[in-house]
Amino acid sequence: MGMIKLPKKSIDFFNNNYLDIFESGNLAEGEWNKKVADWTCAYTAAQYALAVNSNGSGVFAILNILKQYRGKKRVFLQSNTMYGVRTMAASSGLELCGYVDCSLDYLMPTYAQVEEFIGTLDKPSECVFLLTHIGGWVNPDIEEIARLCKNKGVALVEDCAHSLGSTLNGKHTGTFGDAGVYSLYATKTIPVGEGGIIVTQDKELHQMVEKFVMYDRFEQKLDVGVNLRMSEINALLTYSVIQETEAIIQNKYQIANKYIKACEKYNWNYIDPASGNQRSNLYKFILLSYSDKPEEEFSQITKRTSPVYDYALGGDDQEIVKRHICLPIWYLLEDKVVDAAVSELQR
DSSP states (O other): OTTOOOOHHHHHHHHHHHHHHHHHTOOBSSHHHHHHHHHHHHHHOOSEEEEESOHHHHHHHHHHHHHHHSOOOEEEEESSSOHHHHHHHHHTTOEEEEEEOOBTTTTBOOHHHHHHHHTTOSSGGGEEEEEEOOTTOOOTTHHHHHHHHHHHTOEEEEEETTOTTOEETTEETTSSSSEEEEEOBTTSSSOOBSOEEEEESOHHHHHHHHHHTTTTTTTOOOSOOOOOBOBHHHHHHHHHHHTTHHHHHHHHHHHHHHHHHHHHHHTOEEOOTTGGGEEOOOSOEEEEOOSSOHHHHHTTOOOOBOOSOSSOSSOOTTOTTTSEEEEOOOTTOOHHHHHHHHHHTOO
8 A cells, every 4th residue: 555645735634624523523424524525516416425434335325225215126247346346236135136248448348238138137127237437437338328227227326436537428427327436445546545425316315325324313214224424534534635636637647648658659459548538537557458368468567556357257258357457557656667667568
């Protein structure tokens, strides 16, 4: 974790405000949680937002509500996603009914792949599709996928762990389906250490989630609920950092532009952070190999970070696991690290 850096403005803002929390004695459910939600709505154009203690807890809450109150019984995932997404799905009580194949071009399922999978389902209206936006990119087919899910009665929940600040056609992740959840984990593009933010355009779902994460201890109408709140100290730190979202992303684009220039010069395949009306937040900078020997093609590149995932939950017909690698691209990355990575791209 030594490479993770926060903007100085964020640190200063936190230092200037944290004592007020201690003096007020309001350590939970206070103004900083509300500020995080208000900022998120203004930034993403979501109608409703709620800070929670992690991305996983937010997804867990939404899936539980869809099961308990909207008649959902099963959930399906995409094959290229984190193992934790599988455990979240299983923990919700929904039956895991399979995985959608993914395409190498963006490491995510295409509309055709989702349509084919839904076509195999008995009673798709009883299902939830927990879709993951990968590496900082928005699924390029998300608009068509969202329409397909709506037409088939499938609830679409967006796992936006990688994608705070990412847009497609100017629209933020989390706002295409029924709900989405961002991650603020320490390694993410917008790092806070821990935390998550739920977004939705669905007023009823938002109201139920608000009650769920604090046991519905006041109105006492929900039959399910778990304490998944974000503390005020965490909310203050979150607010301190998310205010600098655009500055963080722009810094990452300065690094990415150096990689792009080298990739174009030396004929490396990469996922363009701005193609097809995308604006990736550059959680990852991803190189792709379409050759018969991807390991050999990538062998000269030692300056790399972990792949998006080094396993597949379902099938991996396009060999995504071994056909991509990631170059280092975190906020305020030292020039010497970037230059060393660029030098290895020469061939």
